[in-house]
Amino acid sequence: MILMNDFKAEPEALRREELAALDRVLRSGWYILGEEGRTFEKEWARRCGVRRAVGTGNGMDAIEIGLRALRIGPGDEVVTTPMTAFATVLAVLRAGATPVLADVDPSTALLDPESVRRCLSPKTKAVLVVHLYGQVRRPDVWGTFCRENKIEFLEDAAQSHLAEWDGRRAGSFGAWGAFSFYPTKNLGTAGDGGALTTDREEVSALAERLRNYGQSERYHHPELGLNSRLDEIHAALLGVRLAWVERFTARRREIARAYFTGLRNPGVSLLSPPAQEKSHVHHLFVALCGERDRLAAFLKDRGVQTLVHYPVPVHRQEPCRTLRVDPKGLRNAEAHAERCLSLPCHPQMTDDQVGQVIEAVNAFR
Ligand SMILES: Cc1ncc(COP(=O)(O)O)c(C=O)c1O
Missing domain, CATH: 3.90.1150.10 (Aspartate Aminotransferase, domain 1)
Structure with missing residues (x-):
């Protein structure tokens, strides 16, 4: 059978590098929010062309955390596409915001700006563009559209790792990009993982708190957050796979x-x-x-x-x-x-x- 994904057919050299990374983490004695995660976050931010990347437990949480870090929640509307993984819309709902669904362009299955325009209301706070199937298209148009309408341009980049438009990469066009490192993704780990990329320091700082129970310093919780961290094993595996x-x-x-x-x-x-x-x-x-x-x-x-x-x-x-x-x-x-x-x-x-x-x-x- 020709499979949709075939991890068992991956190069032996890659497998050896992954096993060495696993060994390193297990022997380090440090498994959550440590050096592996920080190293991967720095490298992922660099590869996406942004100042900051914040590792999360999965891609859906990255979207929820991203929305909450922008203070988008109850009473706010987020326009997005119905042709996406359910997680896109579920994350908006979990952030307490209201998704509004616009139609897609039949030639690409990507959000249609004219349809999005018909969905805008005084409550609209953002357009969440999904780079579906791995395609980035006209992020400049979305940037202008959102600026003109005084709303945020957000990217669900779960399927579009390192896709480029005019030399810039997915996750660097909007206020933030949300990535999934689910095993089947172009950059995936042997389990769940995700990240939020952004140039805005205040967004990354709040996202770092939100992913860790809303904690600012040990046992102090100025926010009600989540438990959604990219652990050291997955960060180390992603560091290896990033080279491939x-x-x-x-x-x-x-x-x-x-x-x-x-x-x-x-x-x-x-x-x-x-x-x-x-x-x-x-x-x-x-x-x-x-x-x-x-x-x-x-x-x-x-x-x-x-x-x-x-x-x-x-x-x-x-x-x-x-x-x-x-x-x-x-x-x-x-x-x-x-x-x-x-x-x-x-x-x-x-x-x-x-x-x-x-x-x-x-x-x-
Ligand atoms: C477009 C899109 N958004 C969000 C997600 C959610 O990512 P995760 O499965 O890591 O939560 C996925 C993955 O299935 C996806 O394909």
């Missing part, structure tokens, strides 16, 4: 280029190719098909695993049915949810496997 991520991203881009060239089936279409050379890190490669479920079954029979990101847009999830949405509706997000299918696009895929996926998709009738 450029290579892995380059391989994802090669595979995506092969798909864009090789996939030729009148019943299957693709999203727009990357707008700039490095704007897409191909966390997921998504095809569109009117008979998506039949295509998925067909591919499975030919040894190709697929997944759907995402089959149920957020406004169709039971607890979210009452959320306010674009008055014109969310037709593009709904059509996308019915047709999208993610094909394997991970760095360990061989050229043969890429060829097999292309052949199998092209053989579908």
Whole structure:
């Protein structure tokens, strides 16, 4: 089976480096909020091109902590997309704020600025842009849009590690970027992890408190925070994997280029190719098909695993049915949810496997 992810096929050299890092942490006798975490935070901030990175327990908490660090909460609205991981919207709700859902552009599945404009209200405090599938697109437009409307531009960068636009990286365009280091992400660990990146010192300082019970100094709690820290083991593993991520991203881009060239089936279409050379890190490669479920079954029979990101847009999830949405509706997000299918696009895929996926998709009738 050609898998969506294949960690067991990772290079032995990487595994050896990870084992050495684990050994180092276990022998250090220090497991939470220590030197490994600080070193990784510094390096991640540098790689993203921002002043500060704050490690968190996962990507969802990074969003909640980021919102709370900006004092966005009860009574405030945050406009975001229904075509995302449920965690994006759940984090807004957990921060006490109210998500408002705008439609997506059908050619990219990314938030549509015109739809976002229709969702604005006097309560809107921020637009939370999700760099879905690994694509950063026109962050300059979002920056201007948010400045003009006197609201914050926030980035859910959980799927877009090191994606670039005009030489700047995901997580550096808005007030903050929230990253997930869930194992399947482009930079992932062997468990849960996340980080908030920001240029604003006051945001990073408050985020550091919030992730640690709201503690300012030992046993003093000026805030009601969370317990959401990136522990030393995951920080050490991420430090190792960070040295590999450029290579892995380059391989994802090669595979995506092969798909864009090789996939030729009148019943299957693709999203727009990357707008700039490095704007897409191909966390997921998504095809569109009117008979998506039949295509998925067909591919499975030919040894190709697929997944759907995402089959149920957020406004169709039971607890979210009452959320306010674009008055014109969310037709593009709904059509996308019915047709999208993610094909394997991970760095360990061989050229043969890429060829097999292309052949199998092209053989579908
Ligand atoms: C777009 C997006 N936002 C947020 C998250 C939440 O990240 P985590 O699973 O680390 O909480 C994910 C990961 O699933 C994601 O893909």
